[in-house]
Every structure is written in C-alpha cells, then in structure tokens.
Amino acid sequence: MSKSTREIAILTSEIATQKKASSDEILTLLKTKEVETLFATANAQRQKKFGKTIILRGIVEFSSFCSCPCSYCGLNSLNSDLQRFRMTESEILNAIKVAYQAGYRAVVLQSGEDPFYTGDTLSAIIKVIKKQYPDLILTLSVGERSTEEYKQWKKDGANRYLLKHETANPIIYKNLHPHANLKQRIQHLETLKSLGYETGSGFMVGLPGQQIEDLVEDILLIKALNLDMAGIGIFIPHPKTPLKNVPEGNPLEAMKALSIVRLLMENIHLPSTTSIETSQSTHFYEPLSCGANVIMKKVEPYIYRKLYEIYPNPNLKETSVEEDRITLEHYIKSIGLNAF
Numbered sequence: 001m002s003k004s005t006r007e008i009a010i011l012t013s014e015i016a017t018q019k020k021a022s023s024d025e026i027l028t029l030l031k032t033k034e035v036e037t038l039f040a041t042a043n044a045q046r047q048k049k050f051g052k053t054i055i056l057r058g059i060v061e062f063s064s065f066c067s068c069p070c071s072y073c074g075l076n077s078l079n080s081d082l083q084r085f086r087m088t089e090s091e092i093l094n095a096i097k098v099a100y101q102a103g104y105r106a107v108v109l110q111s112g113e114d115p116f117y118t119g120d121t122l123s124a125i126i127k128v129i130k131k132q133y134p135d136l137i138l139t140l141s142v143g144e145r146s147t148e149e150y151k152q153w154k155k156d157g158a159n160r161y162l163l164k165h166e167t168a169n170p171i172i173y174k175n176l177h178p179h180a181n182l183k184q185r186i187q188h189l190e191t192l193k194s195l196g197y198e199t200g201s202g203f204m205v206g207l208p209g210q211q212i213e214d215l216v217e218d219i220l221l222i223k224a225l226n227l228d229m230a231g232i233g234i235f236i237p238h239p240k241t242p243l244k245n246v247p248e249g250n251p252l253e254a255m256k257a258l259s260i261v262r263l264l265m266e267n268i269h270l271p272s273t274t275s276i277e278t279s280q281s282t283h284f285y286e287p288l289s290c291g292a293n294v295i296m297k298k299v300e301p302y303i304y305r306k307l308y309e310i311y312p313n314p315n316l317k318e319t320s321v322e323e324d325r326i327t328l329e330h331y332i333k334s335i336g337l338n339a340f
C-alpha cells in the first residue's frame with residue numbers, strides 16, 4: 001500500500017537523522033509518489049551542509065580513445081564511426097587555464113581508458129597543473145589503472161578520483177562490460193580510498209534488465225563504501241552502440257535515487273548529471289532542489305566537446321567557457337543559490 005505524505009515525511013526525516021535505511025525503506029522511497037516530500041527533505045539536508053553554495057566543476061575531456069567495449073557508451077572501442085581525438089599536453093594545460101580564468105576552482109581530467117597517456121605522461125601533466133594552480137582541486141577520471149599509477153598521481157597532487165560502478169548488479173555489470181567485472185571495480189574504489197583520494201562512484205538508471213531493487217543495491221553500495229562523490233544519471237541510448245534501441249532511463253527515478261543518497265550521506269558531493277539535464281522526457285524537478293550540490297561543465301575547446309560523445313546531447317552549443325560559466329551562474333542565482 002502506498003504511504004501518505006505524512007508517513008513519507010516521517011520516514012525521510014528519520015533517515016536524514018539516523019543516516020541509515022533498510023532495503024525496504026529505500027524501496028518504499030524509490031516507489032513513492034510523494035516526491036515533493038522526499039525532495040524537500042533532501043534539499044534541506046543539502047542546505048544544512050552546503051548552504052546556498054553550488055559547486056561548479058570544469059571537465060576537460062582530453063581523449064576519446066578507449067580500449068573498453070562497454071555496450072552503452074558511444075566511445076566504446078568497437079564504435080568505428082567515431083572520429084577520435086587526443087589533446088596534447090599543451091592543449092590540456094590551456095583548457096585548464098581557460099577554466100581557471102573563467103572562475104573554476106575544481107577541474108576533472110577525464111578520458112576513455114587510453115594507455116597512450118602513460119602513468120608518467122599524466123604524472124607530468126598533474127605536476128604542472130598543481131604547480132601553476134595550487135588552489136585548484138584536481139580530479140582524475142581515466143578508468144581503471146594500476147595501484148602504482150594511482151599512488152604516483154596522488155603524490156603528484158591529484159585530489160580526487162572518479163570511477164563509476166555503473167550498476168551494483170554483477171550480472172548486468174558483466175553483460176555491459178564483457179571485459180571486466182564488478183568485484184574488480186569495487187576493489188579499485190577501495191584502493192583509491194585507501195590511498196587518500198576523495199573517491200567518487202555513481203551509476204546509471206534505466207539499464208537493460210535493471211530492476212528497482214537493483215537501485216537499492218546501488219544506493220547501499222555508495223553508502224557502504226562511504227564515497228565522497230556520486231554521479232547518478234540515466235542511461236541514454238547511443239545510436240552507434242548495441243543498446244541503441246533500449247529506451248532512455250527515467251529521470252524522476254534517478255532524482256529519487258539521488259535524493260535518497262543525500263538523506264543517507266550529508267557530506268557527499270552529488271552532481272546534477274548532464275544525462276538528467278539532457279533527458280528528452282518531460283520532468284518538472286530540478287536536481288539542485290533534490291539534493292544535488294555540484295554542476296559539471298565541459299571546458300575543452302568546442303570541437304572536442306562535440307567529439308566526446310558518450311551519448312547524443314542535442315543541448316550542446318558552440319559557446320565559450322566564459323559564456324557557459326556566466327549563464328550557469330545566472331541560472332543558479334535565479335533559483336536562489338550561489339555558484340562557487
């Protein structure tokens with residue numbers, strides 16, 4: 001039987017206070033129609049920790065080469081229709097400079113799994129960035145690498161590492177990533193945490209075969225690993241992948257998952273993911289009012305932004321990094337919050 005507004009209000013505030021929830025309680029919230037109540041409690045929780053501040057993060061997508069055949073991703077190694085690019089060290093440094101000058105103080109270096117950038121190559125780039133911009137928080141998101149490389153990059157000054165678990169269901173994980181497995185992914189996340197990285201994971205909603213119960217496991221995994229960041233998005237079909245005919249995920253479901261994570265973890269950084277913003281289905285809720293506290297924006301040159309096509313994004317426009325930042329700041333102000 002579905003719960004009343006009052007029952008959901010009590011349940012959400014209990015979870016927010018105790019910072020724990022059973023599988024059944026999470027399932028109740030994922031299924032509830034009382035989204036306003038759930039989102040309001042999550043929003044209050046975000047505000048308690050972060051006030052009016054929304055963190056803007058620039059993302060430099062520096063290589064679209066990828067050695068992995070992940071069946072959902074437009075960059076997958078089997079997609080021979082994609083025009084691939086690699087940015088040189090000086091292009092990367094320039095993108096960082098542009099982002100810094102536009103006001104960003106947190107930047108992510110992201111790429112496909114591209115062994116062209118060896119541990120030493122990235123090490124050199126990280127060192128230069130941290131020397132030039134000591135106050136820049138630097139996140140790496142370059143896939144599964146060796147423990148030695150993770151160690152070296154941490155020593156060089158990298159602050160954070162993003163490695164999404166994508167789905168906590170091991171069977172679905174294997175179907176999507178025939179070359180890998182979930183257990184190994186979790187081990188990498190544990191290694192990154194133990195090395196002192198602020199560590200981020202995340203998952204997609206709407207994957208083929210995924211049930212609502214699987215989302216409960218996704219949420220509980222983020223809590224169990226005590227992650228510092230989580231990107232929760234929807235699956236969007238890419239026409240050049242085996243999953244091209246699978247319908248896109250439900251953004252409302254993703255926002256419910258996001259808000260439940262916020263109730264369970266008050267300090268976690270939760271981006272309003274591009275996939276939710278890109279969604280073609282109509283939805284009336286703003287992730288920043290459901291517990292999200294971060295927005296990520298592409299900051300590499302437009303030509304590369306367009307080529308880094310994980311999934312189609314009809315909203316991508318040829319704007320400058322400065323313009324994008326100003327537009328974002330205005331938008332954040334318009335909903336009563338401040339950009340940092």
Ligand code: 5AD
Nearest residue numbers: 072073164234235236238275310311
């Ligand atoms: N739809 C939504 N998100 C996707 N990602 C990759 N492909 C897709 C897709 N088709 C996300 C994954 C990955 C990140 C780089 O982008 O979560 O970790």
